[in-house]
Amino acid sequence: MKAIILAAGEGLRCRPLTLTRSKVMLPIANRPILEHVIASLEKNGITDIILIVGYEKERIMDYFEDGLNFGVKIRYVEQKAQLGTAHAIEQAKKFIGPEDSEFLVLNGDNLVEPKTIADLIKNYGGVASLLTVRMEETAGYGVVLKEKNKVTRILEKRPGDLSRIVNTGIYVFTPQIFETIEKTPISENGEYAITDTLQIMIDEGKTVTSVPTESKWLDAVHSWDLLKANAIVLNSSRNLKVEGEVEEGVVIRGKVAIGKNTRIRSGTYIVGPVVIGDNCDIGPNVVILPSTTIGDNVSIRSFTEIQNSIIMNDCRIYSHGQISNSIIGSNNTIGSGFFVEEKEGLLITMNKTLHRAPRLGTIFGDDNRIGNSVLVKAGVTIAVDCQVESGNTIYRDLSRHSVVL
Numbered sequence: 001m002k003a004i005i006l007a008a009g010e011g012l013r014c015r016p017l018t019l020t021r022s023k024v025m026l027p028i029a030n031r032p033i034l035e036h037v038i039a040s041l042e043k044n045g046i047t048d049i050i051l052i053v054g055y056e057k058e059r060i061m062d063y064f065e066d067g068l069n070f071g072v073k074i075r076y077v078e079q080k081a082q083l084g085t086a087h088a089i090e091q092a093k094k095f096i097g098p099e100d101s102e103f104l105v106l107n108g109d110n111l112v113e114p115k116t117i118a119d120l121i122k123n124y125g126g127v128a129s130l131l132t133v134r135m136e137e138t139a140g141y142g143v144v145l146k147e148k149n150k151v152t153r154i155l156e157k158r159p160g161d162l163s164r165i166v167n168t169g170i171y172v173f174t175p176q177i178f179e180t181i182e183k184t185p186i187s188e189n190g191e192y193a194i195t196d197t198l199q200i201m202i203d204e205g206k207t208v209t210s211v212p213t214e215s216k217w218l219d220a221v222h223s224w225d226l227l228k229a230n231a232i233v234l235n236s237s238r239n240l241k242v243e244g245e246v247e248e249g250v251v252i253r254g255k256v257a258i259g260k261n262t263r264i265r266s267g268t269y270i271v272g273p274v275v276i277g278d279n280c281d282i283g284p285n286v287v288i289l290p291s292t293t294i295g296d297n298v299s300i301r302s303f304t305e306i307q308n309s310i311i312m313n314d315c316r317i318y319s320h321g322q323i324s325n326s327i328i329g330s331n332n333t334i335g336s337g338f339f340v341e342e343k344e345g346l347l348i349t350m351n352k353t354l355h356r357a358p359r360l361g362t363i364f365g366d367d368n369r370i371g372n373s374v375l376v377k378a379g380v381t382i383a384v385d386c387q388v389e390s391g392n393t394i395y396r397d398l399s400r401h402s403v404v405l
C-alpha cells in the first residue's frame with residue numbers, strides 16, 4: 001500500500017519554532033516528527049511514500065533525500081500554496097494508479113507508533129476510513145459522530161462537547177476521494193479541508209468508517225506541547241546507547257543516550273530519561289534532569305542545570321545557567337548566569353485567542369545571541385536572530401531581529 005504524507009504546512013501555532021522549519025521537522029527525542037512517522041510506516045512494510053511539501057521544503061528534502069537511508073522510497077510533490085488538506089492530497093493524484101485500490105494518508109506532524117498504523121490497516125472498510133482516538137480535550141481537532149463504526153458527521157474545530165471521538169488525520173482512502181475533492185468547496189477558514197470532502201461522501205450515502213485506536217498518537221498543537229511529547233517518547237525509548245566519552249566522576253542514573261564524539265566532563269550529573277546527540281561538550285559539573293533532549297554540536301558549561309527541556313542543535317550555553325520546561329531552537333548562544341522563570345497554567349494569547357499552557361519556561365526560535373546574566377520571564381518567547389545584551393530581563397515576546405540593549 002502506498003502512503004501519502006502531508007507535510008506542506010507551516011504549523012503556525014508552533015511559532016516561533018516554525019519560523020525557520022515546518023512543524024513536521026520539529027525534533028522529538030532528537031528526530032524530526034516526520035522521521036517518527038516514516039519509521040512507523042516502514043515497520044508496517046509501507047515503503048512507497050509520496051511526501052507533499054511546500055513551506056521550508058528544502059529542509060525536509062535535504063534531510064530525507066530519496067528515503068533510502070530510512071528504509072523507504074520517497075517521491076516529493078510540491079504544493080505551491082497551502083490551500084488545505086484536501087488540496088494537499090489532490091497533489092498526489094498522479095502517483096495513484098489503477099493498481100492502487102486503496103492508499104494511506106497521514107498528517108506528517110503527529111507522532112504515531114507502528115501499532116497505531118497497523119490498527120487502521122487491519123480494520124479499514126468502506127470508501128474511506130479514518131482512525132480515531134478518544135480525548136477529553138477536543139479543542140483544535142476535528143471530531144466525529146458515528147453509528148457503530150459508520151461515520152454520520154464530521155465536525156471541524158467547533159466549540160462545544162459535540163463528541164470526544166477525535167479524527168487523527170490518518171486515513172485509508174479509495175481513489176474515489178479524488179472525484180469528491182474536486183467537488184469540495186472552500187471552507188469558512190479559506191481552506192479545502194479533507195474533512196469537508198468526507199462529509200460530502202457521507203451525504204452522498206457512501207460508507208465512511210471510523211476505526212478506533214488506543215495505540216500512541218500524539219499531536220503538538222502548540223509549541224509547548226512538544227515538551228510533553230518529548231517526555232512521553234523519552235520514557236518509552238528502549239536501547240539507549242552511550243557512544244561518546246564519559247569522564248571519571250560523572251554520575252548517570254536512569255535511561256540516558258549519549259551520541260558519538262560527545263564528551264561528558266567530570267562532575268556532571270545526569271538523570272534520565274535524557275538523550276544527548278553527537279559532538280557535544282558537556283561540563284564539567286553540569287546537571288541534566290528528566291526529561292531532556294539535547295541535539296548535536298551543543299556545548300554546556302559548568303554549573304548549568306537543565307530540566308524537562310529541548311535544546312536543539314548547535315547551541316552554546318555558558319556557565320551558571322538554569323533552564324527548565326523550555327525549548328531552545330538551533331544555533332543559540334546563551335551567556336553565563338542565564339535564568340528562565342517558570343510558571344504553571346499561564347494564559348498565552350495567540351491569534352487573539354487565549355490558550356492555557358502547562359508548566360512553562362521559555363521558547364526560543366533559532367540564531368539568538370543572549371548576553372550574560374539575562375532573565376526571561378515565564379511564557380515569554382524569543383523569535384529568531386534576536387540580540388539581548390547582558391543584564392536584561394525580558395518581560396515581553398521578542399519578534400524577529402529584535403535588539404535589547
Ligand SMILES: CC(=O)N[C@H]1[C@@H](OP(=O)(O)OP(=O)(O)OC[C@H]2O[C@@H](n3ccc(=O)[nH]c3=O)[C@H](O)[C@@H]2O)O[C@H](CO)[C@@H](O)[C@@H]1O
Pocket residue numbers: 006007008009010011024052079081082083084085087088107108109110140141142143156166167168169193194195219
Ligand atoms: C481539515 C483537516 O484536515 N483537519 C484535521 C487536521 O487538522 P489540523 O488543523 O491539525 O491540520 P493542519 O492544518 O495542521 O494540517 C495537517 C497536516 O497537513 C499538512 N498540510 C496542511 C494544509 C495544507 O495546505 N497542506 C499540507 O500539507 C500540514 O503540514 C500537516 O502536516 O488534523 C487533525 C489531527 O491532527 C484532525 O483532528 C482534523 O480533523
